[in-house]
């Protein structure tokens with residue numbers, strides 16, 4: 001079982017107060033002398049450790065974005081576009097339909113390449129420069145490849161991306177292509193692409209920048225820092241719960257590391273740590289299975305399928321870091337269907353927040369956990385939306401309204417609008433009165449369901 005306890009003991013391998021620790025056997029390593037992604041001795045996951053952990057005061061007056069938090073990172077500045085400082089949207093209608101005390105949506109789709117991966121890459125590509133490599137590689141369901149391509153280009157490095165053929169959304173491939181990555185389409189799923197890229201890295205052919213690389217998670221930690229600071233500024237308290245989509249479980253691990261470090265630094269108390277709550281697509285839910293069955297490891301799902309291609313993952317490599325995080329914070333993991341994901345995607349879009357399907361899993365998960373009575377009505381919740389709507393234009397078009405052909409004639413257009421508006425208003429009214437009759441929370445849920453099928 002992984003040991004995620006942070007300690008004060010600085011090992012002799014530390015470089016300027018930074019080192020790597022194996023979470024399984026406790027072996028420590030110098031951070032930048034050799035290239036390694038897992039422990040030399042037992043192949044366990046590595047974690048970046050620091051002798052000095054900052055509190056919120058240390059970030060004051062340090063600008064904005066990921067590098068505002070340099071006191072919590074291995075460098076003062078990275079290869080930056082810049083990234084972070086994403087909005088924490090108010091979503092009053094979803095807050096009401098979910099029936100929680102407060103709900104905010106942290107929209108990570110507003111990063112430079114449209115996903116949270118940029119936060120990891122700004123640090124990861126900086127480390128690649130430090131260790132002196134010139135070829136970068138990743139396996140990806142799409143967003144990691146888009147981010148790596150852009151940050152690799154920014155850093156002037158060659159980039160290889162291994163993608164599961166036919167399973168990556170169009171926007172993401174377009175990004176990797178234009179940023180001049182070599183796109184290698186593998187006849188296999190994401191987990192098999194990751195096996196291949198690990199082989200390439202082990203042979204010294206490329207520097208691996210998947211979330212197996214512990215430095216990636218350092219950058220992604222800053223999502224947690226931004227949420228904590230902004231929530232506290234707005235409400236005078238930290239959120240009770242953070243719900244996020246889970247694939248390889250890197251982000252889940254990064255959030256838990258963020259909170260462990262804040263507790264260790266004395267910035268927050270143990271009971272102020274938000275409950276980390278994962279949402280997976282029902283067709284790719286090994287983390288949910290492990291949580292439900294009380295297991296310390298996930299079982300590899302060979303066959304995975306979901307419309308949310310970003311989280312179409314059956315072997316979450318960061319599970320040994322993420323499962324203890326979910327448990328220790330009192331969180332949980334929940335599976336949602338593709339239909340529930342699309343419904344949540346529409347609901348977010350109805351608040352002006354455009355996200356790709358995987359992102360909407362967080363909001364779908366929150367609804368499900370409210371129905372199950374797992375999330376209480378007095379909770380303050382933050383849902384993470386991880387990628388932008390334009391990442392997957394096909395899914396957006398499918399979930400959205402149909403284009404309506406009209407003649408090239410103003411009167412005819414007005415007639416058409418009037419016809420369609422009266423139909424739509426009538427339908428909405430009927431649904432609303434039905435919801436009123438049913439009353440209470442159940443009604444809000446029904447209304448949401450009916451509205452989405454209008």
Ligand code: F0G
Pocket residue numbers: 115117139140141142143144145211245246247248249250251252310311356358359386387
């Ligand atoms: N949401 C989106 C939009 C993603 O692209 C990913 C992962 C996740 C959630 C899950 O995050 O892996 O940290 O649990 N995408 C990776 C990729 C796998 O290749 O882009 P995780």
